[in-house]
Amino acid sequence: MKIRQAVPDDAPAVVALRATVYPYLVRGVESTRRMIAQPPPDEHWAAFVAQRQGELVGWVSAYLNTNSSARVGEISLPHVHPDHRGRGAGSALVAVATEHVEAFGVRRLRTWATPEGLDFARRRGFEPSREARYSALELRQPPTVPAPPAGIRLASLAELDDKQVYAAHAAAVVDEPNDVPNDALAYDAWRTEIWENVGLDHQASTAALVGETVAGFTLVIRDGERMWSAMTGTRPEHRGRGLALLVKSAALRRAAEDGVTAAYTGNDAANGPMLAVNARLGYRPVGSQWSCVKPL
Numbered sequence: 001m002k003i004r005q006a007v008p009d010d011a012p013a014v015v016a017l018r019a020t021v022y023p024y025l026v027r028g029v030e031s032t033r034r035m036i037a038q039p040p041p042d043e044h045w046a047a048f049v050a051q052r053q054g055e056l057v058g059w060v061s062a063y064l065n066t067n068s069s070a071r072v073g074e075i076s077l078p079h080v081h082p083d084h085r086g087r088g089a090g091s092a093l094v095a096v097a098t099e100h101v102e103a104f105g106v107r108r109l110r111t112w113a114t115p116e117g118l119d120f121a122r123r124r125g126f127e128p129s130r131e132a133r134y135s136a137l138e139l140r141q142p143p144t145v146p147a148p149p150a151g152i153r154l155a156s157l158a159e160l161d162d163k164q165v166y167a168a169h170a171a172a173v174v175d176e177p178n179d180v181p182n183d184a185l186a187y188d189a190w191r192t193e194i195w196e197n198v199g200l201d202h203q204a205s206t207a208a209l210v211g212e213t214v215a216g217f218t219l220v221i222r223d224g225e226r227m228w229s230a231m232t233g234t235r236p237e238h239r240g241r242g243l244a245l246l247v248k249s250a251a252l253r254r255a256a257e258d259g260v261t262a263a264y265t266g267n268d269a270a271n272g273p274m275l276a277v278n279a280r281l282g283y284r285p286v287g288s289q290w291s292c293v294k295p296l
Helices: 008-021 029-037 089-102 115-123 162-173 187-195 243-257 272-281
Strands: 002-005 046-052 055-064 072-075 108-113 127-138 153-156 206-210 213-223 226-234 262-268 284-295
Touching: 002 089, 008 029, 008 046, 008 055, 046 089, 055 089, 072 089, 089 108, 108 115, 115 127, 115 284, 127 272, 153 243, 162 187, 162 206, 162 213, 162 226, 206 243, 213 243, 226 243, 243 272, 262 272
Parallel strands: 072 108, 226 262
Antiparallel strands: 002 046, 046 055, 055 072, 108 284, 127 262, 127 284, 153 206, 206 213, 213 226
16 A cells, blocks of 8 residues: 555545545545645645555645644544545555644644544544534425515625625634634635635525625535535524525525536534534435544
Protein backbone atom coordinates (compact mmCIF):
# COMPACT_ATOMS: atom_id res chain seq x y z
CA MET A 1 0.00 0.00 0.00
CA LYS A 2 1.20 3.49 -0.85
CA ILE A 3 0.14 6.72 0.91
CA ARG A 4 0.76 9.93 -1.01
CA GLN A 5 -0.56 13.47 -1.33
CA ALA A 6 -3.54 13.79 -3.64
CA VAL A 7 -3.18 15.43 -7.06
CA PRO A 8 -5.92 16.95 -9.27
CA ASP A 9 -5.99 13.95 -11.59
CA ASP A 10 -7.14 11.81 -8.65
CA ALA A 11 -10.52 13.55 -8.73
CA PRO A 12 -12.48 10.98 -10.81
CA ALA A 13 -11.29 8.08 -8.65
CA VAL A 14 -12.00 10.02 -5.44
CA VAL A 15 -15.57 10.81 -6.55
CA ALA A 16 -16.14 7.16 -7.52
CA LEU A 17 -14.83 6.04 -4.12
CA ARG A 18 -17.09 8.49 -2.32
CA ALA A 19 -20.13 7.29 -4.28
CA THR A 20 -19.34 3.73 -3.20
CA VAL A 21 -18.60 4.44 0.45
CA TYR A 22 -20.86 7.40 1.28
CA PRO A 23 -23.44 7.78 -1.50
CA TYR A 24 -25.23 10.55 0.39
CA LEU A 25 -22.21 12.91 0.07
CA VAL A 26 -22.27 14.94 -3.14
CA ARG A 27 -19.21 16.54 -4.72
CA GLY A 28 -18.55 16.30 -8.45
CA VAL A 29 -15.34 15.60 -10.30
CA GLU A 30 -14.61 19.18 -11.36
CA SER A 31 -15.24 20.66 -7.91
CA THR A 32 -13.06 17.93 -6.37
CA ARG A 33 -10.33 18.62 -8.92
CA ARG A 34 -10.44 22.34 -8.14
CA MET A 35 -10.45 21.70 -4.39
CA ILE A 36 -7.22 19.71 -4.73
CA ALA A 37 -5.59 22.15 -7.15
CA GLN A 38 -6.73 25.43 -5.55
CA PRO A 39 -7.69 25.00 -1.88
CA PRO A 40 -9.02 27.98 0.11
CA PRO A 41 -6.36 30.48 1.19
CA ASP A 42 -4.81 30.20 4.68
CA GLU A 43 -6.41 26.82 5.47
CA HIS A 44 -3.23 24.79 4.84
CA TRP A 45 -5.56 22.26 3.21
CA ALA A 46 -4.09 18.99 1.98
CA ALA A 47 -5.49 15.63 0.94
CA PHE A 48 -3.94 12.19 0.93
CA VAL A 49 -4.82 8.98 -0.87
CA ALA A 50 -4.09 5.30 -0.33
CA GLN A 51 -3.23 3.18 -3.36
CA ARG A 52 -2.96 -0.58 -3.61
CA GLN A 53 -1.62 -2.08 -6.86
CA GLY A 54 -2.27 1.23 -8.59
CA GLU A 55 -5.91 1.44 -7.46
CA LEU A 56 -7.05 4.39 -5.32
CA VAL A 57 -8.68 2.76 -2.28
CA GLY A 58 -8.64 5.52 0.35
CA TRP A 59 -8.90 9.29 0.80
CA VAL A 60 -8.72 11.84 3.59
CA SER A 61 -8.29 15.62 3.76
CA ALA A 62 -7.00 17.84 6.55
CA TYR A 63 -6.97 21.58 7.13
CA LEU A 64 -6.98 24.43 9.63
CA ASN A 65 -10.53 25.64 10.33
CA THR A 66 -10.26 29.35 9.55
CA ASN A 67 -13.98 29.92 10.16
CA SER A 68 -13.51 29.55 13.93
CA SER A 69 -11.59 31.46 16.58
CA ALA A 70 -11.00 28.14 18.40
CA ARG A 71 -8.02 27.16 16.19
CA VAL A 72 -9.13 23.65 15.38
CA GLY A 73 -7.56 21.18 12.97
CA GLU A 74 -10.11 19.32 10.86
CA ILE A 75 -9.71 15.82 9.43
CA SER A 76 -12.40 14.71 7.05
CA LEU A 77 -14.29 11.45 7.38
CA PRO A 78 -11.79 8.87 6.06
CA HIS A 79 -12.92 7.07 2.89
CA VAL A 80 -11.74 3.47 2.50
CA HIS A 81 -13.20 1.11 -0.08
CA PRO A 82 -15.08 -1.79 1.62
CA ASP A 83 -12.96 -4.37 -0.22
CA HIS A 84 -9.76 -2.92 1.26
CA ARG A 85 -10.69 -2.34 4.90
CA GLY A 86 -8.84 -3.98 7.76
CA ARG A 87 -5.47 -3.68 6.03
CA GLY A 88 -4.24 -0.42 7.57
CA ALA A 89 -5.33 2.13 4.94
CA GLY A 90 -7.59 4.06 7.33
CA SER A 91 -4.98 4.12 10.09
CA ALA A 92 -2.28 5.35 7.72
CA LEU A 93 -4.49 8.07 6.26
CA VAL A 94 -5.57 9.41 9.66
CA ALA A 95 -1.96 9.36 10.87
CA VAL A 96 -0.66 11.42 7.96
CA ALA A 97 -3.61 13.82 8.17
CA THR A 98 -3.05 14.28 11.91
CA GLU A 99 0.64 14.97 11.40
CA HIS A 100 -0.23 17.55 8.75
CA VAL A 101 -2.57 19.66 10.88
CA GLU A 102 -0.66 19.32 14.15
CA ALA A 103 2.21 21.22 12.51
CA PHE A 104 0.11 24.40 12.59
CA GLY A 105 -0.20 24.61 16.38
CA VAL A 106 -3.87 23.67 16.70
CA ARG A 107 -5.37 23.13 20.14
CA ARG A 108 -7.89 20.50 19.11
CA LEU A 109 -8.43 18.05 16.31
CA ARG A 110 -11.83 17.10 14.97
CA THR A 111 -12.73 14.26 12.67
CA TRP A 112 -15.91 12.42 11.69
CA ALA A 113 -16.88 8.80 12.13
CA THR A 114 -19.84 6.66 11.17
CA PRO A 115 -21.46 4.70 14.01
CA GLU A 116 -19.48 1.66 12.85
CA GLY A 117 -16.25 3.69 12.96
CA LEU A 118 -16.53 5.06 16.51
CA ASP A 119 -14.23 2.43 18.00
CA PHE A 120 -11.64 3.29 15.33
CA ALA A 121 -11.85 6.96 16.35
CA ARG A 122 -11.67 6.23 20.07
CA ARG A 123 -8.53 4.11 19.63
CA ARG A 124 -6.87 7.20 18.17
CA GLY A 125 -7.83 9.48 21.04
CA PHE A 126 -11.01 11.00 19.58
CA GLU A 127 -14.21 11.13 21.59
CA PRO A 128 -17.61 11.32 19.87
CA SER A 129 -19.56 14.44 20.72
CA ARG A 130 -22.36 15.36 18.30
CA GLU A 131 -24.38 13.36 15.81
CA ALA A 132 -25.04 14.56 12.27
CA ARG A 133 -27.96 13.06 10.37
CA TYR A 134 -28.07 12.67 6.59
CA SER A 135 -31.27 12.59 4.56
CA ALA A 136 -32.33 12.06 0.96
CA LEU A 137 -35.27 13.17 -1.15
CA GLU A 138 -36.33 11.72 -4.49
CA LEU A 139 -37.57 14.61 -6.61
CA ARG A 140 -40.23 12.78 -8.58
CA GLN A 141 -42.69 15.56 -7.77
CA PRO A 142 -41.29 19.08 -7.27
CA PRO A 143 -42.42 20.50 -3.93
CA THR A 144 -45.06 23.18 -3.67
CA VAL A 145 -43.55 26.58 -2.87
CA PRO A 146 -45.44 28.38 -0.10
CA ALA A 147 -46.47 31.99 -0.56
CA PRO A 148 -43.78 34.36 0.75
CA PRO A 149 -44.61 36.34 3.90
CA ALA A 150 -45.42 40.02 3.50
CA GLY A 151 -42.36 42.05 2.55
CA ILE A 152 -40.38 39.02 1.34
CA ARG A 153 -39.35 38.34 -2.26
CA LEU A 154 -37.44 35.39 -3.67
CA ALA A 155 -34.34 35.64 -5.84
CA SER A 156 -31.78 33.21 -7.19
CA LEU A 157 -28.15 33.71 -6.27
CA ALA A 158 -27.53 34.57 -9.93
CA GLU A 159 -29.44 37.82 -9.28
CA LEU A 160 -27.41 38.80 -6.22
CA ASP A 161 -24.01 40.15 -5.26
CA ASP A 162 -21.79 37.69 -3.43
CA LYS A 163 -21.37 40.03 -0.44
CA GLN A 164 -25.13 40.09 0.12
CA VAL A 165 -25.11 36.32 0.53
CA TYR A 166 -21.88 36.25 2.54
CA ALA A 167 -23.29 38.71 5.10
CA ALA A 168 -26.36 36.52 5.61
CA HIS A 169 -24.26 33.35 5.84
CA ALA A 170 -21.95 34.89 8.45
CA ALA A 171 -24.93 36.05 10.54
CA ALA A 172 -26.86 32.77 10.27
CA VAL A 173 -24.04 30.35 11.04
CA VAL A 174 -22.88 31.86 14.36
CA ASP A 175 -25.35 29.90 16.49
CA GLU A 176 -25.53 26.77 14.34
CA PRO A 177 -25.21 23.66 16.60
CA ASN A 178 -21.58 22.61 16.35
CA ASP A 179 -18.57 21.41 18.31
CA VAL A 180 -16.57 24.23 16.79
CA PRO A 181 -17.89 27.82 16.94
CA ASN A 182 -18.42 29.35 13.50
CA ASP A 183 -17.57 32.85 14.70
CA ALA A 184 -14.89 33.91 12.22
CA LEU A 185 -16.26 33.19 8.74
CA ALA A 186 -13.72 34.92 6.48
CA TYR A 187 -14.95 36.45 3.23
CA ASP A 188 -12.00 35.35 1.08
CA ALA A 189 -12.24 31.72 2.17
CA TRP A 190 -16.04 31.78 1.83
CA ARG A 191 -15.83 33.19 -1.68
CA THR A 192 -13.30 30.51 -2.71
CA GLU A 193 -15.09 27.59 -1.07
CA ILE A 194 -18.73 28.59 -1.67
CA TRP A 195 -19.31 31.30 -4.25
CA GLU A 196 -16.62 30.13 -6.69
CA ASN A 197 -17.32 26.43 -6.16
CA VAL A 198 -17.81 25.05 -9.66
CA GLY A 199 -20.62 22.87 -8.29
CA LEU A 200 -22.65 25.78 -6.88
CA ASP A 201 -25.88 26.12 -8.85
CA HIS A 202 -26.48 29.88 -8.78
CA GLN A 203 -29.86 29.50 -10.47
CA ALA A 204 -31.30 26.90 -8.10
CA SER A 205 -29.73 28.38 -4.94
CA THR A 206 -32.36 30.71 -3.53
CA ALA A 207 -32.54 33.69 -1.19
CA ALA A 208 -35.40 35.44 0.58
CA LEU A 209 -34.92 39.20 0.61
CA VAL A 210 -36.25 42.08 2.67
CA GLY A 211 -35.46 45.03 0.46
CA GLU A 212 -31.87 44.35 -0.59
CA THR A 213 -30.98 42.37 2.55
CA VAL A 214 -30.78 38.59 2.36
CA ALA A 215 -32.92 37.39 5.26
CA GLY A 216 -32.65 33.67 4.48
CA PHE A 217 -31.01 31.49 1.85
CA THR A 218 -30.20 27.96 0.75
CA LEU A 219 -27.18 26.82 -1.27
CA VAL A 220 -27.41 24.06 -3.89
CA ILE A 221 -24.29 22.11 -4.86
CA ARG A 222 -24.94 20.18 -8.07
CA ASP A 223 -23.39 17.04 -9.53
CA GLY A 224 -25.40 16.05 -12.58
CA GLU A 225 -28.78 14.72 -11.44
CA ARG A 226 -27.78 14.85 -7.74
CA MET A 227 -27.70 17.88 -5.45
CA TRP A 228 -26.50 18.72 -1.97
CA SER A 229 -27.99 21.41 0.28
CA ALA A 230 -24.71 22.95 1.46
CA MET A 231 -26.31 25.41 3.87
CA THR A 232 -29.77 26.72 4.66
CA GLY A 233 -29.74 29.68 7.00
CA THR A 234 -31.87 32.54 8.30
CA ARG A 235 -30.68 35.72 9.98
CA PRO A 236 -31.68 35.57 13.67
CA GLU A 237 -33.98 38.59 13.43
CA HIS A 238 -36.01 36.93 10.66
CA ARG A 239 -36.48 33.49 12.18
CA GLY A 240 -39.92 32.09 12.89
CA ARG A 241 -41.36 33.31 9.57
CA GLY A 242 -40.98 30.09 7.60
CA LEU A 243 -38.11 31.34 5.43
CA ALA A 244 -36.11 28.10 5.60
CA LEU A 245 -39.06 26.12 4.23
CA LEU A 246 -39.73 28.83 1.65
CA VAL A 247 -36.22 29.03 0.18
CA LYS A 248 -35.58 25.30 0.31
CA SER A 249 -38.91 24.52 -1.40
CA ALA A 250 -38.13 27.04 -4.13
CA ALA A 251 -34.59 25.72 -4.61
CA LEU A 252 -35.73 22.11 -4.81
CA ARG A 253 -38.39 23.01 -7.36
CA ARG A 254 -35.91 24.95 -9.50
CA ALA A 255 -33.40 22.10 -9.31
CA ALA A 256 -36.04 19.49 -10.18
CA GLU A 257 -37.19 21.50 -13.18
CA ASP A 258 -33.57 21.55 -14.35
CA GLY A 259 -33.11 17.78 -14.15
CA VAL A 260 -32.15 17.00 -10.56
CA THR A 261 -33.71 13.72 -9.43
CA ALA A 262 -32.16 13.22 -5.97
CA ALA A 263 -31.42 15.71 -3.19
CA TYR A 264 -29.27 15.15 -0.09
CA THR A 265 -28.68 17.15 3.05
CA GLY A 266 -27.14 16.87 6.51
CA ASN A 267 -28.02 18.40 9.88
CA ASP A 268 -26.87 18.31 13.46
CA ALA A 269 -29.18 16.00 15.43
CA ALA A 270 -29.96 18.90 17.79
CA ASN A 271 -31.12 21.17 14.97
CA GLY A 272 -34.79 20.42 15.46
CA PRO A 273 -36.19 23.26 13.31
CA MET A 274 -34.19 22.26 10.21
CA LEU A 275 -34.90 18.56 10.71
CA ALA A 276 -38.61 19.44 10.87
CA VAL A 277 -38.36 21.43 7.61
CA ASN A 278 -36.67 18.50 5.87
CA ALA A 279 -39.26 16.03 7.18
CA ARG A 280 -42.04 18.27 5.91
CA LEU A 281 -40.39 18.32 2.47
CA GLY A 282 -40.27 14.52 2.45
CA TYR A 283 -36.61 13.80 3.18
CA ARG A 284 -35.87 10.36 4.66
CA PRO A 285 -32.87 9.35 6.82
CA VAL A 286 -30.04 7.59 4.96
CA GLY A 287 -27.08 7.75 7.34
CA SER A 288 -25.35 9.40 10.26
CA GLN A 289 -21.91 10.48 11.39
CA TRP A 290 -20.42 11.65 14.67
CA SER A 291 -18.24 14.66 15.25
CA CYS A 292 -15.25 13.36 17.23
CA VAL A 293 -12.85 15.66 19.09
CA LYS A 294 -9.33 15.14 20.38
CA PRO A 295 -7.69 17.77 22.64
CA LEU A 296 -3.99 18.47 22.21
